[in-house]
Amino acid sequence: MQKITPYLWFDTQAEEAAAHYTAIFKDSRIVSTVPGPEGRAMLVNFELQGQPFVGLNGGPAFHFTEAISFFVDCDDQAEVDELWARLSEGGEEGQCGWLKDRYGVSWQIVPKALGELMGDPDPAKASRVMHAMLGMTKLDIQALHDAHDGI
Structure with missing residues (x-):
């Protein structure tokens, strides 16, 4: 298990981005999603070649x-x-x-x-x-x- 996981703040595209990245890098996958408001995931846990990432749909506050x-x-x-x-x-x-x-x-x-x-x-x-x-x-x-x- 990795001790450090990149945590990426998206506006509303966390699921889309995770799907995009896992389609590009071999041996990658979406691990899980945590439901959020408006039918979108709040969190998306995914791996790119074994490296865990978390995508957050956190809104437009940060870029x-x-x-x-x-x-x-x-x-x-x-x-x-x-x-x-x-x-x-x-x-x-x-x-x-x-x-x-x-x-x-x-x-x-x-x-x-x-x-x-x-x-x-x-x-x-x-x-x-x-x-x-x-x-x-x-x-x-x-x-x-x-x-x-x-x-």
Whole structure:
């Protein structure tokens, strides 16, 4: 059991968001809902790849900001591309692998290769990767490798 669970405050879209996220991430599910007023759920308990989340339909008092984001560690470009397309649909693309989804939640869609390339002991190579990343919206693994290699 996780000791820390992200608790997301939505206006009225907690069930919709949980269904959206569980359709995107493999091994995910809606665990339970707690009924609320007007036939909507008050709380939605769901898991994304084993990580528990709670969605609250709390009304319009609070909104998401980029001050909190979910970092998704991707194995390859296909995973980056799929998650980027599905999460950014109806939302906003940002820089350096960041996006806001249709609900205003911020995500970082990052290939594992980025950390490896930026961690190169050669500071010139690591710097070229950093500069390449800063010019990207969705991260491109091949372009990061090209920058690393000075191509």
